[in-house]
Amino acid sequence: MAFTELIGQNSAKSRLGAALTADPGHAFLFVGPSGIGKKTLAREFxxxxxxxxxxKxxxxxxxxxxxxxxxxxxxxxxxxxxxxxxKNIKVAEVRSKILADVGIMSQIASRKVYLIDADYLGEEGQNALLKTLEEPPKHVVFILTVSDEAKLLPTILSRTESIRLLPNTEEEVVTALRKSNPEIRPEDAALYARFSNGIIGYAQNLSESEWLSDDWEKVTDLLLRLPVTTKTELLTDGYAFFDEEKERFLDILALMNMVLDEMAVAVTSPDSEVLRGESKKDKISSMVKRYNITMRKIGLCSEAVTSAAKAYKGNGNFEMNVCRMLLALKKGVM
Ligand SMILES: [Zn+2]
Structure with missing residues (x-):
């Protein structure tokens, strides 16, 4: 495997390629959200x-x-x-595996390379590493990975060269999912890619569990039936679904916003492809026509979802919050 076999991250790869063919520095920091592929790229480097x-x-x-x-x-x-x-890498390990080892010459290669998962390097561990990072022996290169730079001391940041890993495009995530699972259904791959916000590792986790694809169906049905569902049905069956999925309430709300986005596409450009392909496309288009769904109505629904997310994060009463959202959605489409 080489850089070209890793999907995306072109700017990071070209900087690393340039470093390999010139004189690389002694300390690199790979920064990017969890699941983006920092360690995979770091190992290639x-x-x-x-x-x-x-x-290159x-x-x-x-x-x-x-x-x-x-x-x-x-x-x-x-x-x-x-x-x-x-919870953290032990400071004793930093000392025994790194500090006690850096001074020893390399055995086969012309360098020694240390990869450190700095997400788990507490302040004590960082302090232990600091001096070596400042004046590393000539033959040593450190590669640190971190999801959030705020976890690191400014002195660590200033001694390392940052390589930023950016979210992949939906297309790149789909390609990665197909590569690891050639059997994946195209509409599922598209759903996981959209939901993962460009993070391949997260999309792969999603594809290993079935909840997203199942709940997408349920959420879509709930929203499609809104104009005809009675308030009582919403507050019983509708509520029951959210109660069952309490643990991932925010994910469900994100899914609802995705389906609302698809409705918006059906309103503004009825001929374009919607996310999940043919199975629901016709239903969404006919709902939009039949109940005269407008951008204003979709906007009201989206507001209801956003307020529910806010209330949830603010630890509001769950049942009251969900019921309020369901009634606001119903009102929104009328
Ligand atoms: Zn080689």
Missing amino acids: AKGLLCSHPT DGGCGTCPNCIYVREHTHPDYRELLVAPGE
């Missing part, structure tokens, strides 16, 4: 740093260095990750 013939596309993949990294047996490459069940 590490392979390139250790490879005997690196190119990373390690060659065939030299002993590349093979040892791939097989997790390279003596000059170490990863410092949090142990399962632990």
Whole structure:
């Protein structure tokens, strides 16, 4: 595997490629939300740093260095990750696995590379690392990964070169999902990609559980039936659905907004493709026509959903909040 085989992140990859073919610095910080692929890219970069013939596309993949990294047996490459069940990487580990090791010369490659999951490097761990990060031995390169820079001391930030990983496009996420699961239904891949906000790891988690696809159907049906459902039905059956899905209430609200967006598309450009393909497209279009759904009505519904999310985050009474939202939705489409 080389950079080109990883989907997206072109700007990060071109900066890393340039670093590999010039004189790379001694400390890199990969920044990006959880699930975006920081460690995968960091491991490719590490392979390139250790490879005997690196190119702009990373390690060659065939030299002993590349093979040892791939097989997790390279003596000059170490990863410092949090142990399962632990909150942070222990400072003793920073000392034994890194500080006590940096001074020893590399065995096979011309460098030593350390990958550190800095999301789990507490303040004490960061302080322990600081001096070495400031004046690393010539043959050492550190790669730190972090989801939020605010977790790091300013002194760590100023000593590392930031490589930012940006959300992927929906198309890129779909490609990644297809690559890992060729059997995936196109409408499901599109749904996971939209819902994941461009984070491939999150989209992959979603595709492994069925809730999103099931709940998308339920939410769509609930919204499509709004004009004909009675208030009593909404407050009993409608409420029951939200009560069952209490744990992921905010996700359900996000799904509702996605379906409302599709209705908006059906109002403004009836011929365009909607997210889930043919199965619901006709139903959404005919609902929009039949009940004279306008952008104003969709706006009112969307407001109802947004207020429910706000009330939920503010720890409002769940039942009251959901019932208020359902009634506001009903009023919105009338
Ligand atoms: Zn190589």
